[in-house]
Amino acid sequence: MIIEKLAYFQYPFVRYALIVGVLIALCSSLLGVTLVLKRFSFIGDGLSHVAFGAMAIAAVLKLTNNMPLVLVITIISAILLLRTGSNAKIKGDAAVAMISVGALAIGYLLMNIFAKSSNLSGDVCTTLFGSTSILTLKKTEVTLCIVLSALVIAAFVFFYNKIFAVTFDENFALATGVKTGVYNLMIAVIIAVIIVLAMNLVGSLLISALVIFPALSAMRVFKNFKSVTICSAVLSVFCTAAGIIVSVIAGTPVGSTIVAADIIAFVIFAAIGGFSGGRK
Amino acid sequence: MALLTCQNLSLGYEGNTILSGLNFDVEPGDYLCIVGENGSGKSTLMKTILGLQPPLSGKILTDGGLKINEIGYLPQQTDIQRDFPASVWEIVLSGCQGERGIKPFYSKENKNLARLNLEKMAITPLEKRCYRELSGGQQQRVLLARALCAAKKMILLDEPVAGLDPNVTAQMYSLIESLNKVDKITVIMISHDIDAALKYANKILHIGKTVFFGPANEYKTASGFFTDKKGGCES
Numbered sequence: 262m263i264i265e266k267l268a269y270f271q272y273p274f275v276r277y278a279l280i281v282g283v284l285i286a287l288c289s290s291l292l293g294v295t296l297v298l299k300r301f302s303f304i305g306d307g308l309s310h311v312a313f314g315a316m317a318i319a320a321v322l323k324l325t326n327n328m329p330l331v332l333v334i335t336i337i338s339a340i341l342l343l344r345t346g347s348n349a350k351i352k353g354d355a356a357v358a359m360i361s362v363g364a365l366a367i368g369y370l371l372m373n374i375f376a377k378s379s380n381l382s383g384d385v386c387t388t389l390f391g392s393t394s395i396l397t398l399k400k401t402e403v404t405l406c407i408v409l410s411a412l413v414i415a416a417f418v419f420f421y422n423k424i425f426a427v428t429f430d431e432n433f434a435l436a437t438g439v440k441t442g443v444y445n446l447m448i449a450v451i452i453a454v455i456i457v458l459a460m461n462l463v464g465s466l467l468i469s470a471l472v473i474f475p476a477l478s479a480m481r482v483f484k485n486f487k488s489v490t491i492c493s494a495v496l497s498v499f500c501t502a503a504g505i506i507v508s509v510i511a512g513t514p515v516g517s518t519i520v521a522a523d524i525i526a527f528v529i530f531a532a533i534g535g536f537s538g539g540r541k
Numbered sequence: 542m543a544l545l546t547c548q549n550l551s552l553g554y555e556g557n558t559i560l561s562g563l564n565f566d567v568e569p570g571d572y573l574c575i576v577g578e579n580g581s582g583k584s585t586l587m588k589t590i591l592g593l594q595p596p597l598s599g600k601i602l603t604d605g606g607l608k609i610n611e612i613g614y615l616p617q618q619t620d621i622q623r624d625f626p627a628s629v630w631e632i633v634l635s636g637c638q639g640e641r642g643i644k645p646f647y648s649k650e651n652k653n654l655a656r657l658n659l660e661k662m663a664i665t666p667l668e669k670r671c672y673r674e675l676s677g678g679q680q681q682r683v684l685l686a687r688a689l690c691a692a693k694k695m696i697l698l699d700e701p702v703a704g705l706d707p708n709v710t711a712q713m714y715s716l717i718e719s720l721n722k723v724d725k726i727t728v729i730m731i732s733h734d735i736d737a738a739l740k741y742a743n744k745i746l747h748i749g750k751t752v753f754f755g756p757a758n759e760y761k762t763a764s765g766f767f768t769d770k771k772g773g774c775e776s
Binding site for chain 1: 588591592593608612613614616619621622625626627628630631632635636638639640641645646647669670671673674687688691697
């Protein structure tokens, strides 16, 4: 029976899903460590709602290719959010919550007023939870995803030491001559790109899980930045691959299954951390 | 020639002036202590010197070829650092980031410098330990070692002994003194501890309602400040 199910993997769309899923998981977990430590865990959630709102606008404008518009709006929001981080009148968490809820409401409102399909709640549900869109990827989308992921990973490796310096102590970095503004901007752009990519995989509501869980799991066990980053990347890739395979075999929703795998991994890592006295 | 000169400096946030008309200068090799009541603008002054926030008016001149990436900085600890998963080595090495510019990885010289500063602070055995599991005094040494990686000529310390016990405080002070005397690094330190300031510093800058700037031995005799200070000082 399982052998029969495994035959699914000779279909290109299943392989596409696996490639795209693994790449998105890798990218989001790399930046996840930085975001969790900067107290921006919820930015994934907030930005994905912005992307949802942008998709609604694209739908209203009847754009055939909504990717550029969604990407631009999300990048601008990410820059505004991360920029206000340190000394704004509205602090990081409140700003994220505000944009998140606002974009979601406006997006739903627009879709409602200008609805073109009869199955509105179905459409909304699909955008939020991802459902099966990862299994309907076209070859061009897969190529785009591979290129963007490669760029994200290259940027992360190249700027790894700078990202560490900016995350650990932004004031010190700035005071000693590091151009923190540029690197914060870069982090914001990268996270926006990852989120727009990830919406295809798990949908907007579950993106946060991809950003937060691997980083938090890794931080339970490992105690330096490099090991945490590597562990989080490996864990995220493993959980996503496992989640996709299980969902194909068992016929469960892809996004939810991946997040379930992440939760199980977190519980295991928390237990290991507890036993070895990893976290004090 | 003065390393750093502040002319008619006004400090504050968004039009809310904390301090105005401040004049002082720092010569190479100086050990300057900045004292004053809470809220008198000591940390703001330090951030302004470091370029973290612009002065409301006035000028900060750096002469004698002092560049921004030749100044080390020991900030007060932030919340983020208290649960940050980073090893001592990673943190100390990150002090070299300022002079890397766009170059992505650390050079051999950077690593040697980091190793040297670990030794200076006597924390080489802690190299692989996790920062958040260290004691307060050890954490301050790590941050000081990091600041030293950036400090070619000058180091700015924002309350380096806050929250440390008397023994560790004395150790910190003697470490800072040896940086000043042996390594010839110019020190600017914010402190609440007037006795230590008078003991180690050669110049005192007192800011607040009244301003004093001059040699440490004159601060004692300058009318009002010393006794005033004793009463108004909180830690």
